[in-house]
Amino acid sequence: MQRRTFLTSAAAASATLLATRATGASGNAPTASGLIDTNVYLSDWVIRHSWADTPAKLVAKLRRHGVTSAWVGSFEGVLHTDIAGVNARLAGACLRDSGGILRPFGTINPALPDWEDDVRRCHEVHRMPGVRLFPNYHGYTLDDPRFARLLELCGRRKLLVQIALSIEDERSQNPALAAAPVNAAPLADILPKFPRARVMLLNASSRILGTNTALLRRLTPAGVLFEIATLEMVAGIEMLLKSVPEARIAFGSHVPYFYFEAALLKLQESALTPAQMDAVRSRHAQAAITFT
């Protein structure tokens, strides 16, 4: 399905839901559609000890809070060179320990030799729904030709491309591991050239999801999906959707780096319609990895 068709059908589905769902007293009712956490990691971030030192602990936490599917990357992918090994371990851990909820998103580093084979393995060997990129740690920008090639390849293979714009607040990074956040602006011009590509931004923060919505307004028509792990301001989701109603916002926690409850409570803080809540909790995410 081309991105334009995908966006049109997703919008139509939203409108239908709004029209048919009763507006009950509580606009924030959880639904039977589940909770997809689109921003989760296995392994320690190199400067922080993780409480989730086994996948089983991570899964137990997520299940306790009603997560029905967790899209998991590996922090190892940020600094390791043997990306194939990272992705194999990630896939294995998800298969062995997930309790059925962990979906692996393998790392791709297009600055490495033969990176295209990592894409092939993610798709054909590990059956992943998508891949996750760390451009600021891997030394390329989003106007790099290798990134364009990656979009083309992943679009063809029907893999969602997640781009982690940051891992941590750049103001407090260990000086030995400093990386400025990824500049997402080039996507507005690049994505229309790859209509089959689907892109999601992780940890977009106030640079994109804050009061200055200029870049959000440019990226939304390009089909970009966002998540809430670094979305702030009081009632941030509600305010953002009032400002840019067409923005596609999904649930994401950045667990185990962040406290999971931080993201969950944002759903309580914002007054959302049932359709909006459904969309944030799972519908946008599910649509992003559903290719017809």
Place this chain on the structure above:
Amino acid sequence: MNRRTFLESSAVSALAPVVARAAGTTDPAATAWGDTDELRQLGIWDVHAHVGTPGPMPAKRMERLVQIADRMGVERLCIFMSPPWHYEPTPEQFRQSNNDVLAILKEWSSRAFGFVYLNPVHTKESLAELERCVADGPMIGIKLWVGTRCNRPELDPIVNRAIELKALILQHTWIKQRGKGNLPQESTPMELAELSARHPGVAMVCGHTGGGDWALGIRAIRTRPELHADLGGGDPVCGEVEMAVRELGASRVLYGSDVNGRSFGSQIGKVLGADLSVADKKLILRENLRRLLLPALQRKGIKA
């Protein structure tokens, strides 16, 4: 019924839907609050709030903030620094900011405590403002931001007068790029520890506890028992709250949100998500701040 009574009863009843929602099945974040209703029914006190929500007038902005606070079980907010913000405000600028907070307190004293915003570089004017807003006015604390480094001698007369007035001092601190990225007059927790050493026994709040580099900030204030860690303003990184409690003790850790820039959700989530006892979480979410503010509240005859 006068407006104050109405507002007070509304505040209590406004919390009821939050509690009811938590106990029922219609709350998207019910599991965040734990297995019992203890924390949901606590009535959270927030040490760090800016009234930057949308609205044509300060009181209207506060109305919107309270509406959202009610969804999150936040009962009291320490408010200060009405926008626009100036890094190194003139006396005219910080007086105007305080005027907005005073206007808010006229209508919302049942939900807010005011902290007077000062710039110690203007020592005489800051002391005059302290008289206006705290000694003779309804405010009970002092907010210091980035007007001057807090280890400078200009702060000493302000601290001395704060002691007399029993006003709690909240000093903004942050550590950016290990201090190299701080604004010219932006303080660090290390500098607050220096100020504290000149005023032993005086309780002060380390705003943001260094922000994202809280692991450094907590270490910096560890040896000053009168310094309290404000958790608000940084990302909800796992381990921050646990480290603060481990190194400082739960009684020295305060929940703060730094709304409107931050959300209530991410900042309360830090505490609810931490691997701590319910008793410790209650201290952090309410009791510690109440204990610190009690002398000022009693001085003004405020029951809370």
